[in-house]
Amino acid sequence: MEYLSSNKIAIIDLGASKTIQKELDEDLVKEKIGGAGITTALYEEYRDEDPIVLGTGLLTGTLAPASALGMVTAKSPVTGKICHAPFTLYGGVELKYCGFDYVVIKGSSPKPVYLWIHDGIADVNDGKEIWGKDVWISTDMIREVMGDPLIQILAIGKAGESESDFAQVCINYWASGDRWGFGKLFGQKKLKLVAMRGMSLLEIADPEGFVRKCKEFLSTIKSGPYAGKGGIGELSAAMGEDIRQWLEPIIHRHLSCFNTPFPTNTFVFLDEDPKLLKETEKKEPGFLITDVHGLLGYKKLGLSAAEACDLLRDCAKYGIDAVAVAELSQKAGKKKPDEIKKSLSGLKGSLESVGKGKFSPWAPSFTLSSDEWERRQAVAYLFGIHPIYALMSPEFSEEKLIELANLGTGLGFTSETLDKVIIDILK
Amino acid sequence: MGIKVDPKKCVSCMACELACGYHRDDGFALLSSCIMVTRGREKKDYSAVVLKEEENLVIARPEGLEIRKLGSTGEASSGREKEDASAKPLLLREPCDLCGDREEGPLCLQFCPVNAISMN
Ligand code: SF4
Ligand code: SF4
Numbered sequence: 245m246e247y248l249s250s251n252k253i254a255i256i257d258l259g260a261s262k263t264i265q266k267e268l269d270e271d272l273v274k275e276k277i278g279g280a281g282i283t284t285a286l287y288e289e290y291r292d293e294d295p296i297v298l299g300t301g302l303l304t305g306t307l308a309p310a311s312a313l314g315m316v317t318a319k320s321p322v323t324g325k326i327c328h329a330p331f332t333l334y335g336g337v338e339l340k341y342c343g344f345d346y347v348v349i350k351g352s353s354p355k356p357v358y359l360w361i362h363d364g365i366a367d368v369n370d371g372k373e374i375w376g377k378d379v380w381i382s383t384d385m386i387r388e389v390m391g392d393p394l395i396q397i398l399a400i401g402k403a404g405e406s407e408s409d410f411a412q413v414c415i416n417y418w419a420s421g422d423r424w425g426f427g428k429l430f431g432q433k434k435l436k437l438v439a440m441r442g443m444s445l446l447e448i449a450d451p452e453g454f455v456r457k458c459k460e461f462l463s464t465i466k467s468g469p470y471a472g473k474g475g476i477g478e479l480s481a482a483m484g485e486d487i488r489q490w491l492e493p494i495i496h497r498h499l500s501c502f503n504t505p506f507p508t509n510t511f512v513f514l515d516e517d518p519k520l521l522k523e524t525e526k527k528e529p530g531f532l533i534t535d536v537h538g539l540l541g542y543k544k545l546g547l548s549a550a551e552a553c554d555l556l557r558d559c560a561k562y563g564i565d566a567v568a569v570a571e572l573s574q575k576a577g578k579k580k581p582d583e584i585k586k587s588l589s590g591l592k593g594s595l596e597s598v599g600k601g602k603f604s605p606w607a608p609s610f611t612l613s614s615d616e617w618e619r620r621q622a623v624a625y626l627f628g629i630h631p632i633y634a635l636m637s638p639e640f641s642e643e644k645l646i647e648l649a650n651l652g653t654g655l656g657f658t659s660e661t662l663d664k665v666i667i668d669i670l671k
Numbered sequence: 672m673g674i675k676v677d678p679k680k681c682v683s684c685m686a687c688e689l690a691c692g693y694h695r696d697d698g699f700a701l702l703s704s705c706i707m708v709t710r711g712r713e714k715k716d717y718s719a720v721v722l723k724e725e726e727n728l729v730i731a732r733p734e735g736l737e738i739r740k741l742g743s744t745g746e747a748s749s750g751r752e753k754e755d756a757s758a759k760p761l762l763l764r765e766p767c768d769l770c771g772d773r774e775e776g777p778l779c780l781q782f783c784p785v786n787a788i789s790m791n
Contacts, residue, residue, distance in 0.1 A: 248699075305689075305699060306689075306699050307686070307689055307690060307693060307699070307782060309784070334685070334710070337685075341700075341701070380714075393710070393711035393712075393713070393756065393757055394710055394711065394757055416713060417713065417714060443700070443701070443702055444700065445696055445698045445699065445700035445702070446698055446699040446700065447698045448697075448698055448699065451693075451697050451698065455693060455778075458782075459781055459782070462782065462784065465784075466784060472785075474682065474785075496716050497682075497716065498682060499682055499683050499716075500682040500683060500684035500784070501684070502684060502685055503684055503685060503686045503689060503782075503784075504684055504784075505684075505784035505785075506784075507682040507684075511716040513716075521733040521734040522732075522733070522734040523712065523715060523717040524715050524717065526715070527714065527715070528714050528715075529714075529715060529716070530716065532716070
């Protein structure tokens, strides 16, 4: 695969602690487009070895608006189905640039390990020093050892190590969209984290044509209904639950995922003046909210915004899905932050807010029907578009995405190709 | 004439960085961009947009703009604060040419989704 690609797949055998590399076959791309189309195909190919497949969409890491998406595809220990969990911020783009379009992690390791994927190399390293550490400390340790603060990390905390059903794979210090218990799967495989960093160059079939179209589509989107807005409060308002006033006093600023026109994340300061402009002296002043549902779950318990965000921070450190914690706390009648914090270890129960389909319910349904939501998610996960932003920008249509894919790769995708792949991955 | 960044509007999306990388390399890469968002202080939510010009390093921080003269070796003269180590590679790259060969002008400006970049 020549364009928008590193042309490589890493197959990592955790049992044998070995990596082999394969080329990304252009025919596979023609047939499955990318992202969830190909991670699903790779999952099937290695099915007997219970694989975790990491991947990016066809347009991830390009100038296509909102091209931020990376994904984890595996069998969910919660639902027993093959599901896709999103990771955004700078994680998707880093995976795309680290020299592999897809990474298959198969088998299990007898001892704790971590993967170091960088510049076309994928190593299995001893994870003894980080096993037992929380997500934040693990991320800090890896970045310090490697001497690079820009390494992007998919990590589990103690929840994953102890194989909790609600364990989440986090992204750096923050919650990801993993609502499938993939953290448990990492834990079962003794895989503490995946560290990614890369400096690739992606070639484009028709560079000027591709960039011209990206610019044109961006300007249409920029004049859409979300122009000038941002943050988790706006997302919740669009979902019909307005928490803007409740959250406002602790907001430091809103942050976008890579190349995403609407900032879907909000950084709150908990131990520092939120209005501070200069660099804080505090090492860990707050938290980046990346999941609106976790926040809403704690609000429903009657907590203040600061209490809710403090709990979100504890959940991310422990590597547990805050949505599950909030729901089970509600059921158990736990409403005090201390009580909830104590319940993280050994949390048990069954959830109602489990996703029913293939794609993580991290992306809100807004006003869409479940079929519309699912199709739009499928499109986002094939092309690598931010799954929340994809729902907010219907004007960035399937036709436009196909047009970009063709300018980028020259492979002649059609709406029939897309329909076929969508049917395939929704099976 | 030069590029001006309003750090209060910036949402740290890196679109400018990738646009500039494309301008240099005709492909998607971040190796040659002369504009970049510092991301090394993630837990503190502190970042700046740094631009390398012919003679200056322009650092747009939330609290204000700093312009550092570049020495003959390409090193920046010492500023009032230590800059984020993630901005270091910038010093070795080509300075901003304002996308002089592009009819529509600066590409970073056209790709900033929140209009944080302007010409002054
Ligand atoms: S004007 Fe062009 S050369 Fe200068 S920073 Fe922007 S994209 Fe780069
Ligand atoms: S494109 Fe605009 S918002 Fe994005 S990082 Fe650059 S200046 Fe900031």
